[in-house]
Amino acid sequence: MTHPNRLYELLLDYCSSDVVVDNLMIGLVWTLCRSRQGSVGLAMSPGIATRTLPWSGTLTGKAITDLAAWIVEWEPYKATVAMAAINTCINSRPLPESVLVEHHPEQANLAVFEHFLPKLYNKNVVVIGHYPGIERYQDRMRLNVLERQTTAGDLPDAACEFLLPNADWVFLTASSIPNKTFPRLAELAGNAKTVLMGPTVPWLPQLHEFGIDFLAGVEVTDAEALYHTAAQGGGVRIFNNGIRYRIAELTPANSMNWLKQQIADCVGEKVRLSAEMENWYAVGNTSRFPKYHLLEQVNTRLSRLDSSYKPLWDNYPVQRNSVN
Numbered sequence: 001m002t003h004p005n006r007l008y009e010l011l012l013d014y015c016s017s018d019v020v021v022d023n024l025m026i027g028l029v030w031t032l033c034r035s036r037q038g039s040v041g042l043a044m045s046p047g048i049a050t051r052t053l054p055w056s057g058t059l060t061g062k063a064i065t066d067l068a069a070w071i072v073e074w075e076p077y078k079a080t081v082a083m084a085a086i087n088t089c090i091n092s093r094p095l096p097e098s099v100l101v102e103h104h105p106e107q108a109n110l111a112v113f114e115h116f117l118p119k120l121y122n123k124n125v126v127v128i129g130h131y132p133g134i135e136r137y138q139d140r141m142r143l144n145v146l147e148r149q150t151t152a153g154d155l156p157d158a159a160c161e162f163l164l165p166n167a168d169w170v171f172l173t174a175s176s177i178p179n180k181t182f183p184r185l186a187e188l189a190g191n192a193k194t195v196l197m198g199p200t201v202p203w204l205p206q207l208h209e210f211g212i213d214f215l216a217g218v219e220v221t222d223a224e225a226l227y228h229t230a231a232q233g234g235g236v237r238i239f240n241n242g243i244r245y246r247i248a249e250l251t252p253a254n255s256m257n258w259l260k261q262q263i264a265d266c267v268g269e270k271v272r273l274s275a276e277m278e279n280w281y282a283v284g285n286t287s288r289f290p291k292y293h294l295l296e297q298v299n300t301r302l303s304r305l306d307s308s309y310k311p312l313w314d315n316y317p318v319q320r321n322s323v324n
Contacts, residue, residue, distance in 0.1 A: 004183030008071050010206050011177075013304055015068040015089045016269075016297030024059045024067070024081065025227065029235040030199065032227055033084035035064060040223045041087025042199040042230075042243075044175040046076035047149065053077055064089055071178065079178035083200060090202050093265065095219060096258045101245040107133060108239030112197050112216040113171070115247060119193075126163050128185060129173030129198070130154055132236055157181070164188035174200035174217075186210045199243060205258040206308045208250040215250065218243040252316040259309045266302045273298060 022036040026045055033041045059067065059081070068089070070082035103111035110133050113120075120141045127134060130147040137143055144163055147154040155163075164170060170189040174196050176182040186194065193213050201217030220226060226242025234241065248254065277289040289295070 007177070007183065007207075007210065010204060010304060011071055011086050011202060012068055013297070013301035014093075014202075014204070015065045015086055016294055016301055017064065017089060018291065018294060019064045019089065019092070021059055021062050021064060021067060021085070023227075024084070025231050026077070026081070027230040028233040030230040030238060031080050031084045032230050033064075033067070033081070033088045034223065034227070035088050035092070037092065038223065039088050039092035040220050040226065041084045041089070041091055042218070042226075042238075043080045043083035043087065043178060044173075044198065044200050046080055048076060050077065074180070076179065079180075083178040083202075087200070087202055090204065091220065093203075094261070095203060095246065096205065096215075096248045097254060098215075098246040098248040100219075101216070101247055103239070103245065105240055108244075109236040110134065110136075111239070111245045112195065112247065113137060115216075115245075116169070116195065120169055123168040124166060125169045125171070126160075126167040126189075126192075127171045128157075128160070128176060129171075160185055160188055165191060167192040170194045172196050172212075174198045174202070177202070183210070186212065199238065203248070205250070205255050205262060206304075208252075208255045209308065213250055215248045216245055217248075219246050252312050256309065256312045256316075259305055259312070263302065263305045263309065266298060266305060270295070270298045270302060 019035045019037055021033060023034040025032045029045055031043045031045045064085050067085035068082050070078040071086060073079050101111045101115050103114065109131060123141050125141045125143050127143065127145045130145055130151060134145060135153060145154045146157050146159055148157050150156055164185065165188055167189060170192045172185055172189065172194060175198065176185055177200065190211050194211055195214040195216050196207060196212045197216035199218045201215055203215065203217055207215060220243055222242040226238055229238050229241040273291055273295040276291060277295065280289045
């Protein structure tokens, strides 16, 4: 079993940059982080009312890395802000090879279920997180919905221990990452086809190591429309105002291709930072290179990417011909 801490280490690897926060908005349903370079990341807001956040009004202008470090925190608002910040960094990089999910405007938030529906008929399907309108599929499959804040027809999240081991398909909300339930849920779903889904999804190739078969994340198509919709309390409306679903299958060949590209990009960052450091000292500076910490972070990310790539290369030789 992959150690649960590894996921959070991998997420932090993607924030090895000097990008700063331009805007951080905690909306009724969605938390949105935008960098000064224009990249946007989302995470689902905790849904717990509070008037005592001590850092309100202080986050603009902070380094993304400072906010991302909160991903290991248990305080829900800190962890949510961190997840949005991490997605801001991840979304500044090219998306993986993925399929655009077509949707009807009135059910855009259910587009992922519509996409997989032909595979789900009469299957034992467990959905972690209540997606508005999900009950329409009740008669087409053996459907159970698990939710921390249950509504009519939902089961409490504790039911995961009983239902996930016998599921055929599991649709797992990515908000389980900041709330720290992801490692256990992914472990319990080990026998199922598992889809990690929602605007909180980080486009992270190493998620295959946790038994995830598909990533159903989002592509930002209109950052301004997305910001205003989320800021004005938008829930499912963001799917018609600024984002659309994409699905990436984490087959060995796809994961190898994706990791290979990320390794190449990471090497490029290392070469650039190394050249900057060489120039820094060449002009007579004796103090420490100011971006040395970024170079260290890039080296760590490169090492972890290599560690993820090698087992795939060793264990799936038949897939090597599929790697460009």
